[in-house]
Amino acid sequence: MRPPLCDVCGADVDPADSASLVSCVRAADARESGDLPGHPAHQLWLCEAHRDEGAALGLSRTAAQVVAALREHPEPESGGRDEPALSLHDAVAVLRRSLDRLAGEHGVADVERERSEAREWTPMDHVEPPWCPYIDRRRLRVARDGVELELAEEYAHWNDDELARASATLSLRAPAGAFSLSAHTQGSGDEQRVREVIVTGDAPPWLLDAFKAPHPR
Numbered sequence: 001m002r003p004p005l006c007d008v009c010g011a012d013v014d015p016a017d018s019a020s021l022v023s024c025v026r027a028a029d030a031r032e033s034g035d036l037p038g039h040p041a042h043q044l045w046l047c048e049a050h051r052d053e054g055a056a057l058g059l060s061r062t063a064a065q066v067v068a069a070l071r072e073h074p075e076p077e078s079g080g081r082d083e084p085a086l087s088l089h090d091a092v093a094v095l096r097r098s099l100d101r102l103a104g105e106h107g108v109a110d111v112e113r114e115r116s117e118a119r120e121w122t123p124m125d126h127v128e129p130p131w132c133p134y135i136d137r138r139r140l141r142v143a144r145d146g147v148e149l150e151l152a153e154e155y156a157h158w159n160d161d162e163l164a165r166a167s168a169t170l171s172l173r174a175p176a177g178a179f180s181l182s183a184h185t186q187g188s189g190d191e192q193r194v195r196e197v198i199v200t201g202d203a204p205p206w207l208l209d210a211f212k213a214p215h216p217r
Helices: 051-057 063-072 088-105 206-213
Strands: 021-023 043-045 116-123 134-143 149-159 162-176 177-186 194-203
Touching: 021 051, 043 063, 043 194, 051 063, 051 162, 088 162, 088 177, 088 206, 177 206
Parallel strands: none
Antiparallel strands: 021 043, 116 134, 134 149, 149 162, 162 177, 177 194
């Protein structure tokens, strides 16, 4: 494994802090020459000053591109962390439109969509339904000929007036490849912001770009 030094500025990095090891898009040639045992070339050590911006850039850029972009910027000022661009409401809208586009690209736009909603009660501290916390789940699915697209929303409530956490996940499984993109948030409020975006597989660049837009079109 490469020594725990920031790949941008060379500052010491705490290897026990998992947030300091940032994954980026893999280079076009999957067999990256920079791979070291236990440390793939698409992962970077980033110090606290660079890791937040680096993680955001890594959603759509390779490790080399992330390092180059960060070195072009002035050193980040210390202080509060910027809020993510998207509200939860905007994130769900992006994923719904993305499902429509992917359905067209994969030849399943004409397939009838399956919709489902369910509530799961979670009794705790001897409190039973309908006064205990609950989770609302919504699913929109389209599938045919080995292609399966799904948008899954999950809203965990302490009660009717207080949202504990929420997530929305768009996933694609197809002969040509698969990916998933999940947006996560916590707390209540109409303008609650996405706190974390998790991407697995090869999400299309246009989806990653749309997800970063403050007011996606």
